[in-house]
Amino acid sequence: MTEPLQPPAKKNPQLRSPLAFLPPVPRSRAALGLTARAAEGRFALQQCAECGAVQYPPRDACCKCLSTDLPWTDQPPHGELIAETTVRISPDLYFRNQSPWRMGTVRLASGVSVLCHLHGDVRKGPVRLALLLDRAGQGTIMALPEQEVPNMADDPQLRELGTSPKHRRVLITDARAANAPALVRALLDAGAAMVFVGESEGWRRWPGRAALDAMERVEIVPLDVTDSASVREAAGTLGGKTDILINNAVFLRPGGALDRSDTVFAQQELEVNYLGLMRLAQAFGPAMRARGGDGINSAAAWVNILSANALAADPTHAGYSAASAAALSLTQSLRADLRGGGVRVMTVLTGPTDDEWYAEAPPPKLAPRAVARAIVDGLERGLEEVACGDIARDLVERWRQDAKVLERELAEGAGR
Amino acid sequence: MTRMPYDGVVLTAPFTVPYQRYSNDAAHFWAAKGLRGTLDAAGLRPDQIDGFSVASFSLFPDTAVGLTQHLGLGPRWLDHIPMGGASGVVALRRAARAVQAGDADIVACVAADTNQIDSFRKLLTAFSRFAMDASYPYGSGGPNANFALITDYYMSEYGATREDFGHLAVAQRANALRNPNALMKTPLTMQQYLAARPIADPVALFDCVMPCAGAEAFLIMREDEARQRNLPFARIGATIERHNAFAEDPVQLRGGWAVDVDELWQMAGCGPADMDLVQTYDDYPVISVMQFEDLGFCEKGEGPAFLRERDLTVTGDLPHNTSGGQLSAGQAGAAGGFIGLVEAIRQVTGTAGPTQVADAGRALVSGFGMINYDRGVCSAAAVLSGESA
Incomplete structure (x- = not known):
């Protein structure tokens, strides 16, 4: 039985903050395929294109027929736990701190044996498998109970492999964004200890402020991502207690590159979507990276909500697509920077949202609640890549299949 | 096909360098100690062996090749066996056949490793x-x-x-x-x-087991050679x-x-x-x-x-x-x-x-x-x- 996770005790400021150690990082190139699938929350292994044999550990050639064509293929996430141990002594600093650590051998129906982490409620017999990123951001396999059990997510090993908001403090950067109320609600429901919501230009009135301000465990704080001093000031107050940062600040105006004769909107789009992220990263990144090992409410995740057109431009939103692409690129660098502290960076790619700036876009459009759900789910599973909604998923899929074909498809309807 | 027996080839001059829990010395040091020990046991000089077989985890970046120059050996038959716990018998198998075939007359088989503080963790990673x-x-x-x-x-x-x-x-x-x-x-x-x-x-x-530093060695030669030298x-x-x-x-x-x-x-x-x-x-x-x-x-x-x-x-x-x-x-x-x-x-x-x-x-x-x-x-x-x- 998993014990319910208790809120963290008050920190003793005289003690040194626990360091963020990482589990072993090195992997072969083939094994990074596991990491890539874990980042999306898929359970996939290599499967030989010629003879169909499932391979594990990841290989460069099939151990049955020597084919070198081993595509990653989704597998039934089920197996049987046949041997187990509790590692009590490890020379690795991360596992020394996490000790004892349960692991075992799970036999898959496909005939491969998988060494994996074990959830505390798993016993020998049937198990469900999940491919999860560990604190080093590398894909690892964990055996979970077949059925949901009480307090399942509170298992210490499973929690290490996720970035759950439970008992953590979250900063949402833009209170005025359409998705802010739904995000706050979803995070509180997921057990967040506190949600800070950034508000720029506090003198401007806006609907919904009173409702947000009245909520328990919610605090509206001054924060303008286009103002370096404001971001620094907010980090000065909140930097040491921001466990999860969700950057939902966005600015966009529809229009192609030739639709205007100036760069005013393009600059504003870069100011908010790209430079805003840069300012937040510079101000909040170092403190979060330093607090990656800080116990139950350690710094855990950074979430960027971006247009899926960061991957391939929508010519009817030329400036916004470009700014989103810049932000996506910076997100990748930020991920590398925060990795040393065990802090996850999650990219949430969205399709057209249901608001005035996408009035011309045909449905389906993304509802704020759907974005909030996807983010909380992604945090709980510790994902790095989330495509939110049918349009974003479809676009990511097409981009993977053929980026050039997608570019041509997206060009339809533009340039008239 | 029936395998050829190992007639006329023998093992001799077994030597163990006493183990140490930790050692500041490199694997090369331990290999030298092992090689000298087995040679001394047989009354041989280093230039009297023409085959050399090495097993070690901690020689990096060297292999048996680097060890020949390091130890001043000029063998005409050289082997490196990265098989850990199977390396003894495997070294024996290969060296015995080499001696039997006349590719080498005397092969020294040496396994040596050092154990510096933290080297076991590095080996594992x-x-x-x-x-x-x-x-x-x-x-x-x-x-x-x-x-x-x-x-x-x-x-x-x-x-x-x-x-x-x-x-x-x-x-x-x-x-x-x-x-x-x-x-x-x-x-x-x-x-x-x-x-x-x-x-x-x-x-x-x-x-x-307790990881430690140490070396083990023996010689493989023709039986007549061993008899001539009065070696058990x-x-x-x-x-x-x-x-x-x-x-x-x-x-x-x-x-x-x-x-x-x-x-x-x-x-x-x-x-x-x-x-x-x-x-x-x-x-x-x-x-x-x-x-x-x-x-x-x-x-x-x-x-x-x-x-x-x-x-x-x-x-x-x-x-x-x-x-x-x-x-x-x-x-x-x-x-x-x-x-x-x-x-x-x-x-x-x-x-x-x-x-x-x-x-x-x-x-x-x-x-x-x-x-x-x-x-x-x-x-x-x-x-x-x-x-x-």
């Missing part, structure tokens, strides 16, 4: 690609965790108990107390074995070697020996009951039990019952790992793949001193190595006999 990708990130227990899973599976499959494994560990400690070079110096009781600190359940402290020698009755056997087994319950065991005894012209002593590869007791089973001493799964009835000490009815084995003498890296072989040469040549088994004529030596992912991949065995046997 990059032991093999599969271990790095798919085993070490899961708790980083190293071989303790791998063998815990194998032991757990073996216990649940065959009903073995911790006492069964303790029986081996306790007997080996008794043997080690006769060996002045063994790192473990105090007696071990079954109660102490059972009450030991858990390391990776069900593996506890006395199931684990051991003959090779039979050998086997196998890699990645039973890859489909969900967890390792048997090793490659089980594939080749009939050939081993057929070639040797004798059987398990004829062995005066047995040297298994004992990085964990469970794997020694498997070797008794797979090498024909008893049926699969009956190892615990078979061994329970036997006295495994030097003076017992089935002397086993007479120098204390790795469990009680220490695991000097790749030299752990030589410890049983070098001791067996001493035994059948009657030069084992305090650990000498009375009338030791025939010995079985078994090697096992390289937990590449979830199981040991390399297995090997050899039957040796003394001049008189």
Whole structure:
């Protein structure tokens, strides 16, 4: 039985903050395929294109027929736990701190044996498998109970492999964004200890402020991502207690590159979507990276909500697509920077949202609640890549299949 | 095709460099000590050997090649054997054939490793690609965790108990107390074995070897050469070697020996009951039990019952790992793949001193190595006999 996770005790400021150690990082190139699938929350292994044999550990050639064509293929996430141990002594600093650590051998129906982490409620017999990123951001396999059990997510090993908001403090950067109320609600429901919501230009009135301000465990704080001093000031107050940062600040105006004769909107789009992220990263990144090992409410995740057109431009939103692409690129660098502290960076790619700036876009459009759900789910599973909604998923899929074909498809309807 | 016997080739000049828990010196230092020891034992100069075989984990960035220049050797036959616990028997197999074929006259086989503080952790983090990708990130227990899973599976499959494994560990400690070079110096009781600190359940402290620095070495030459030099020698009755056997087994319950065991005894012209002593590869007791089973001493799964009835000490009815084995003498890296072989040469040549088994004529030596992912991949065995046997 998993014990319910208790809120963290008050920190003793005289003690040194626990360091963020990482589990072993090195992997072969083939094994990074596991990491890539874990980042999306898929359970996939290599499967030989010629003879169909499932391979594990990841290989460069099939151990049955020597084919070198081993595509990653989704597998039934089920197996049987046949041997187990509790590692009590490890020379690795991360596992020394996490000790004892349960692991075992799970036999898959496909005939491969998988060494994996074990959830505390798993016993020998049937198990469900999940491919999860560990604190080093590398894909690892964990055996979970077949059925949901009480307090399942509170298992210490499973929690290490996720970035759950439970008992953590979250900063949402833009209170005025359409998705802010739904995000706050979803995070509180997921057990967040506190949600800070950034508000720029506090003198401007806006609907919904009173409702947000009245909520328990919610605090509206001054924060303008286009103002370096404001971001620094907010980090000065909140930097040491921001466990999860969700950057939902966005600015966009529809229009192609030739639709205007100036760069005013393009600059504003870069100011908010790209430079805003840069300012937040510079101000909040170092403190979060330093607090990656800080116990139950350690710094855990950074979430960027971006247009899926960061991957391939929508010519009817030329400036916004470009700014989103810049932000996506910076997100990748930020991920590398925060990795040393065990802090996850999650990219949430969205399709057209249901608001005035996408009035011309045909449905389906993304509802704020759907974005909030996807983010909380992604945090709980510790994902790095989330495509939110049918349009974003479809676009990511097409981009993977053929980026050039997608570019041509997206060009339809533009340039008239 | 029937395999050619090892007629006319012998093993001689067994030498053990006393182990140290930690050493500041490099593997090259330990290899030199081992090589000089075996040469001195045979009264040879370095320029009198023309074959050199090396096993080591800690020579990096060197291999046997770098060691030739480092030690000033000019061999016409050179081998490097990265097979850990199987490297002794494998070195023997290759060198013996080289001498038999005339490619070399005298081959020095040396296994040497250093153990600097923290070098064991570094070895584990990059032991093999599969271990790095798919085993070490899961708790980083190293071989303790791998063998815990194998032991757990073996216990649940065959009903073995911790006492069964303790029986081996306790007997080996008794043997080690006769060996002045063994790192473990105090007696071990079954109660102490059972009450030991858990390391990776069900593996506890006395199931684990102690990494250390050390070297083991011996020479292979023609029998007439050994006689001419008046060196006591051991003959090779039979050998086997196998890699990645039973890859489909969900967890390792048997090793490659089980594939080749009939050939081993057929070639040797004798059987398990004829062995005066047995040297298994004992990085964990469970794997020694498997070797008794797979090498024909008893049926699969009956190892615990078979061994329970036997006295495994030097003076017992089935002397086993007479120098204390790795469990009680220490695991000097790749030299752990030589410890049983070098001791067996001493035994059948009657030069084992305090650990000498009375009338030791025939010995079985078994090697096992390289937990590449979830199981040991390399297995090997050899039957040796003394001049008189």
